[in-house]
Amino acid sequence: MQEIMLKAYKAYDDYIENGTFKSWLLRIASNYLNNYYSRNSVECLSLDYEDEEFNSFYGYLSNEELSPEEKLIHDELISSVMLQISKLPKKQSQMIIYRYFYDMSIEEISTKMNIPKGTVKSTTHYAIETLKKHLNVDRQGEKIMECKEIYKYLFIYANGTIQPDHKKLVEEHIKTCPKCNDIVVALQKLIPTMVFAQEDEMTYFSISFPELKLAFTGIRYEVENFELCEKALEEWGGNIPDDENNMSSGYTKNCEILGVFDNEGNEIKMKICQETETHYRTKPTYMKKVYRYMWNYCAFLNKVAGGYIRSSKEAPNLYYGSFNNSLGGNAKSALYQAIPKEAENIRIKRGNGVIDCDTYKFAYVDRYVTEEETIRLEYSYLLNK
Ligand SMILES: [Zn+2]
Incomplete structure (x- = not known):
């Protein structure tokens, strides 16, 4: 929060008053987070879930000991994950961010977004499936050829x-x-x-x-x-x-x-x-x-x-x-x-x-x-x- 506010403060001169201030601030925040998560470890990105079927995806993304080459491929993967998340419908990407970046529970998300728990669960599930499809990974987390x-x-x-x-x-x-x-x-x-x-x-x-x-x-x-x-x-x-x-x-x-x-x-x-x-x-x-x-x-x-x-x-x-x-x-x-x-x-x-x-x-x-x-x-x- 501190970092983002500081960035916003520094960039305030560039702010052009044609959108809302809030969306401008959110853009800075999301840029910052994108960079942060691609720079730092991937643990936070693990699309871990109560359901077993997501474990594979988690395994695919979680960062073990990687060689420099693997690291490069992995970093590319992270940025493509980020890109695909940003392409999801707003509600879905928001849920994914709450769930996997802020580590919020389904219940917390439900309260925060004022959406029934069941809907949060099914929407998150749907969003994950979409991500998998766009990232070309199958159920075992194997990369599918383009x-x-x-x-x-x-x-x-x-x-x-x-x-x-x-x-x-x-x-x-x-x-x-x-x-x-x-x-x-x-x-x-x-x-x-x-x-x-x-x-x-x-x-x-x-x-x-x-x-x-x-x-x-x-x-x-x-x-x-x-x-x-x-x-x-x-x-x-x-x-x-x-x-x-x-x-x-x-x-x-x-x-x-x-x-x-x-x-x-x-x-x-x-x-x-x-x-x-x-x-x-x-x-x-x-x-x-x-x-x-x-x-x-x-x-x-x-x-x-x-x-x-x-x-x-x-x-x-x-x-x-x-x-x-x-x-x-x-x-x-x-x-x-x-x-x-x-x-x-x-x-x-x-x-x-x-x-x-x-x-x-x-x-x-x-x-x-x-x-x-x-x-x-x-x-x-x-x-x-
Ligand atoms: Zn094809």
């Missing part, structure tokens, strides 16, 4: 080529993330409908989720000089020398590659090299295995809208989507673009049709293309938001 870290596995999870340890990560994540779960559900429905070319023909597909700027692509090609490649890779122990240029491919600056995987879900490590001002190449630096008919499953984020979607001013509920691709080789090529499941009146102007996959619908085009050809998908739909 969507961006998990995206790269979603396609190979859905097609079953994922490695067991990655599979576990995805399952943990989709349990608490409805958005990623929707992607998985849709892909699991979509994949069995996809028809690939014969093994000796190149086959390509792209599935994009324009709203998320997320796309999954897959290309299968016959590896030239397969035996030679296999032998070389073995000699290198999977680490591809810098001067090996055969396996590089083009790349534009507008997307961020999240991950590339082979036929059996082994991650192919990539390096991006700048070729000209606008052109980049990706070069594999590590590959566990080479296959005669090699799949590259790739997940990437577009920095600009992935696959073009727009609605017009005159008809804001009407959306147009388009998407095209040229492969520069003879191949079977398929493009799929996710449409919200609530969409109605879907019209395919160019393309084969729509596949309903529960959580998403997909407009698609699927055919053989020659080297010079561009494959194009064009459609519209109505969406009442």
